[in-house]
Amino acid sequence: MLDSILAGFVTYTKSLGFNFGFLTSVYERTIWIDGISMTLILIAVTIPVSLVGGGLLAAALTSGRKYLSVPARVFVELTRNTPTLVQLMCAFLVVNMLISKALGGAQYNPFSPFFWVVAVVGLHIAAFHAEALRAGIESVPSATLEAARAIGFNRLQILWFVEFPLALRAALPAIVNNLVNLAKLTTVGSAIAVGEVTYASIMIWSQRDNVIELMIVILLLFSLINLLIARTGRWLENKLKVPGLGI
């Protein structure tokens, strides 16, 4: 059933001048499908990591406590201003190797290439979220904060119930942009052999002459994912919209 549908698809696209012949090979087909699902999983896992990381970094940046804000600022500047690919190499080839050494061999190292992609891309985007949120937090009027203190909120409650909700509304468009970038950035995983869609495609097209076909699919896939992210962002913006609040 599946085979005949695939065969039909391959024959039809061939008549249009495209070579999707790899789909009839179970081995290549599996690599490719696994690549697509790996990309989806990477994005789904990295988004929450970036959001939590961004929230914590923004909280540290605006805490007014030097021992929190200075390290957070250094991290944000380093992360924002250096290439993600280099960061990933550095994490995987240097940090990961040092961990392996310290633990007495790679077989004892619990950190996989997948982990390093999620960590590096997640924290890279977190630095951008943090800047957007920080600007939002700093734009909360001091009178509103004084009212929150006067009611008896502590520092964390003010952050959680007043500053974050207001900052999030102001920062949401920027955060959605960051998430679109995040989705695209997961392709750096191919550099350390994480089998996401570009890695899988490279493996297939290096055996066959079908770069254009696989490129088209990759471009369509990311367009679709990012359309979904942008739509979700829009939906959230509308949901959080407060009548009479000018953000």
Next chain:
Amino acid sequence: MTESKREERAILVKMEDVHLAFGQTQVLKGIDLEVRKGDAVSIIGPSGSGKSTILRCINGLVTPQRGSITVGQTAVHELKSEAERIPLRKRIGIVFQQYNLFPHLSVLENIVIAPVRIQGVGRPEAERHARELLARVRLSDKEHAYPGELSGGQQQRVAIARALAMRPELVLFDEVTSALDPETVGEVLAVIRELVADGLTSILVTHEMRFAEEISDEVLFTEGGRIVERGSPASLFHNSSNPRIHSFINGLGSGAKTRESAL
């Protein structure tokens, strides 16, 4: 103003020789003040004379360099950190000139957030109390509205309900009608008048002289960081020998009259 004799009621707030400077600027230069349970004490005086700072000392939003402040059994001047001041703030409501409501929360949420998140009151009970307070400030139909959808007078009444939601022992009103359109001043004053009549202990910074005269047990006149005169409303407004007070009251007079015709 309550029935019992003023001297018989317990002292709730006592400030003694309070000095406060912001950097090099000396703002309070020896404030003494006593408020008894059930009192309404008004503070009048020119802009910049330290009225707001006095209120902010009482709930620990600012800390004086010298002097003592007690609220009930609490020695406010001995509280060393923000965390130590929180129990004090829970007992004191404050209403600001610019309302300072939480703009992202509905009217009802603005009122229940403190009891629910700080006092741990159950949501149904907090909402019941909030609706009671909204009825009291005559805004029952607005519980789902957001601050940005309300007039200044309506926002200020929500702010009063928010302050009352914690069932405070004391409420501080800092020029709560100064930012309002003349038509809405009356509705806010009416709410405060009722609260005071019901025995709420309050300190009011105000420019509404007629209102202060009507509701206050005592009136204080501040100038340059000192309380330069104090006494019953009648003595301060009508029998004062201080020319500064005369000119201050007369200077406000015309504005205050047109406002009060709105009552």
